[in-house]
Amino acid sequence: MILILEYFYWQFIEIPKRLSRVFLNLMWFGYKFFSIKYCFETLFSPWRKIVFVYKKGFDLGNRLEILFNNAFSRFLGFLMRVFMILFFLIFELIVILIWIGLVSIWIIIPIAAVLGIFISYSLFQNV
C-alpha cells in the first residue's frame, strides 16, 4: 500500500517538481544570457559608449550634428536592446511550452500505458 502511495507521489509530484526545476533554470539562463537586467538598466544608453563631445565655442551646425550623432548612438543602443528583450521573450515562451508539454506527457504516461494495454487487448479480442 505504502509502495503505491509512494509511486503516486513520485510520479505526479516529485518528478514534475524536478522537471520544473530544470525549466526554471533554463528560464533563469535566458534572463542571464540575454542580459535582461542590463538591457533595461541601460535601455537608452549610447551604443558601446560612443558619444561625441561638443567643441568649444558656439557653432550651431556642429552642435546639431553632435546632438544628432549622440541621439543616433542612443537610438541604436535602444534598438539592439529591444531586440534582445524580444529574443528573450521568444526564448522564454518556447521554454514554457516545452515545459508544459514534457510535464503533461510525463503525467499521462502511466495512464496512457494502462489504457493502451486495455484498449489494445479488447480490440485484439474483437478481431
Added chain:
Amino acid sequence: MFDLKKTKINRGITTKFFLYLFKTLRVIFFFAFLIAVFYFIYGFMADNFPLELAEPILFSAFFSFSCFLLFFNLAFFFDDALRRSKVINGDIENNDINLADFLSINAATRVKKAINFAKKKKIEVNSSILLYFLLNNKNRKIDFILNRLLISKKLLLSRAKESMLYTKDINEGTGLSYDLTSIILEAAKASIRRKGFYIKTADILSALSKIEPNFKELLRRSKLKKEDIDNINYWQEHLLRRVSENKKWWHKDNLSKFGSVARDWACGFTPTLDKYSTDLTELVQRLGFVEIIGHENERAQVERILIRDNDNNVLLVGDDGVGRFSIVRAIAERSYLNQSLPELNNKRFVEIDMNSILTSSSTIDEVEIILDTCLREASCAGNVILVLSNFDNYLSDGNIAAKADISSLIAPYLKFSEFKFIAVTSYNGLHKYIERKPQILSFFEKIEVKESSKDETILILEREIPFLECKYNIFITYPAILKIIELCDKYIHDNPFPKKAITLLNDVCVYANSKKEKIVLDKHVEEIISEKTEIPVGKITADERDTLLNLEDLIHKRIINQVEAVNEVAASLRRARSGIKTKNGPMGSFLFLGPTGVGKTETAKALAEVYFGSETKMIRFDMSEFQTVEDVKRFIGDGNNPGLLTTDVQENPFSLILFDEIEKAHPNILNLFLQVLDEGIITDSMGRKIDFSNTIIISTSNAGYQIILNAIKENKPMDSIKQDILDYVFKQGLFRPEFINRFDATVIFKALTKENLLQIAELRFKKLQQNLLRKQINLNVPHKVKMQIVELSYNPEFGAREMRRVIQDKVENALAKAFLANQIKEGDTISINENFEITVLKRDYEE
C-alpha cells in the same frame, strides 16, 4: 544504531528482483513494438500480407508500446525512488540515528551479504567478513583505490577469507572491540571527511583500513598510511562528482558557462588594447574551466581590493611558479560565471602584452602613444581589468638603458577609480625596482602569494593526472605522487610548490613513457631526482651499502692514523643515509683542528672520492681569500653577481664543501655559517634558498697547533688536549663557542709520528710506482730508502708536507734526470739506493 531492516534502502535490495524484471520486460516489449511496426510496414505498405492481418499486427504494436511505457515507468520508479539513501546529516554518533539509512545501495547490499553470512555461521559480523564481501565482487571504486596504492586485491581477499571466522577487532586506542555499528560509524566519518552525502563502499574500505588486521598489515608493509586511503577516496569521489555535475547541463553552474551576450553593449570598444593584449576571460572560456586549488584567501583579497572606489590596484608578489596567475585566472573564471562579487561579475580580464608593444614600435615615443591609447581605452571601456605580468620589467631607475620605464605613463591612470589594474611581480623585482619608486608603489595594495602547501600540491597533481595518463597512456600510482612531494620538498629548492611538483610529474611521465613502462612507480621518481640532482636518493643500493659499512677502511686507504676523525665522519654519514638523522642542516659538519700536513685536507679529499665518487665533487674554498667585509658579497653574491659558494652548492647540491683555514675568514662569514650549519639553508642575494642538506661541510684550521706540538714534546696523551685547544681558540677570539657548537664534531688531528710517516712514505711511493708503471717502468724502493726519506722529512710542525718536498727533491728529480738522459727507458726495472742514485736492474731488450 545500525539496523538495515528498518531502512528504505533495504526495500531497494529486496525489490531488486522486480527492478531487473521490469528492465527486462521493458527491453522485450520495446523490441516487440519495433518488430510489429516493421512487420506492419513490410506487410501492408508493400502489399505482402492480406488486409485481415493488418488489425492484429497494429493492435499488437499498440499493445507492445503500451507495455513498454508501463515497464519503462515502473523500472524508472524502482531505480530512482527505491534505491535512494538518506543524506548524512545530524549527529552521526547519536544512538537514535540509524546509520544504515546513509548507506548507498551498493554498500547496503555488501553489508547485507556480510550480515547474512555471519548469521549462517552463527558469529558476529567482523571486519574481515565485511572486507571479504566488499572485495568479492566487481567494484570499480574499490579497484581504483587498491590499484593506485599497488595493493593486490586477490591477496587481500584471500587473507580476509582465511581469517574471517576468527578475526577479533580490537581498538588499539581504547581496548574496546569494534562491532558492525562502530565500523559503519568509522565509514560515516570517512564520508564526512571527503564531504560526501552517503556512506559508499569506498568509505567502508577506508574504515576497514583502520580496523581489519590483514589490511592494516598490508598497508604497513607497503609503507602507506590510513590517511592515504582517505585521500584517494576523496580524489576519486571528487573526480566522479565533477564529471557527473558537468553532465547535468541544466544546472545553473553549467548554464552560466554560456556567458551573456548583451552585457558589454554599454561598455566601450577597445580596438588598440585588443591588438596588444590577451583576453584572459575569452581564454578561460575557450580553454575550459579548470578547478583552482588553494590561495583562496589571496583570491578573496584581490576581489575585495578590485571593487574598492580608491586604491583599487593590486600588486601580486610571489616567486615564479607559486600560482600568481592561477589567482588571476580564478577571478576571471568566477567573474565570467557570475560567481564573484556582484561588482566584479562579467568584467573582462585583459593581459597587456608589453613585448608586442615594444617590438612593434620603432621609437620610445611610439611605444608611449600605443600604451597610452591602450590604458585610455581600458579606463574608458568600463568593464576592463588590466593585468600586467613582470611589472618590474617595465620600471627602471634610469640606470639601465635598455629597460623601458612606463611609470610616468601609468601613474595618472592608477589614480582613477575606473582604472583597475593587477600587476604581477616577483620579490626580487619588488625590492629591486618597484620599491625604488614609492609613488608608484603607493597606488597598489600589495598581496603576497605564498607557496602552496603539500596537501594542496597533492590535489593539484591529482587534477593533472587524468590528462597525463591519457596523453602518455600510463598509470600513475599514489606512492609515486607521495614520492614527488617528498623529494621535491627535500631536494628541489630553485622553484616553489606547486610548480616544481608539476614539472617533476611531467618529467617522470615522459621518463616512464620513454622506458616503455606503463606504470609510474616511486622508483621512477627517485631515478629522475637522482639524475637531476646527482643525489643518490632512494633505497640504499648494494654498492652504497658496502661503501657506508666500510667507509673507515676505504678512507684509511689514503689516510694514515687519524682514526678518531675518520670514525666520526663515517658514523655521521651512516646516520644521514640510513634516514635516522634527527637534526636539520648538512649531512655532516666537522671542524678539523691540527697542525699542517697531518691529513685534514686529505681526509676531505678521500671522503669526496670514496663517497661522492670523485675528488671533483669537493668544493674547496681557501678562506684566507675572504678576510674583508666586501668578501661576504663574493661569497653569497650581491644584486648583480652570483655568489661563489651559493652558485657552486646550487649546481652541485651533493658534494663536500671544504673551508680551508677557516680561522682566517672574516667574522661576518663565520656568522653566515651559523645558519648553514643549523638549518642547512642560506638565502642568497637573489632571494634563492640554497640547500646544504645534502652536503658534508668540513672546515679545517691549524689554530692551537702549538698545543699539539708541545703535547708531543711532553709526551702528553692526545685525547686530553682537545679542551686545551678549544680554550685557546676561545681565548684568542678565533672562534666563538656558538660557532664551534654548531659542528657535528670538532676533531683533533694528531701530529704524525715517524711510524705514520713511514706508512705515508709507502703510500707516496706506491703512487709513484703506479705512475711509472704507465711508462712500463718498474721501480723498486728498498725499506732503507723509505726510512731515509722519513728521517729527512720528519718535522712535527710540517707533518707530511715536508715529505712531499723531500720525495720531490731526492727521488722525482733524480728519476726525471735519468729519464731525460736516456738512462732509464720503457720496460726497465730500476731501483733507488740510500744516496738516491738510480740503477737499472733489468732491461727487457738490448740496443
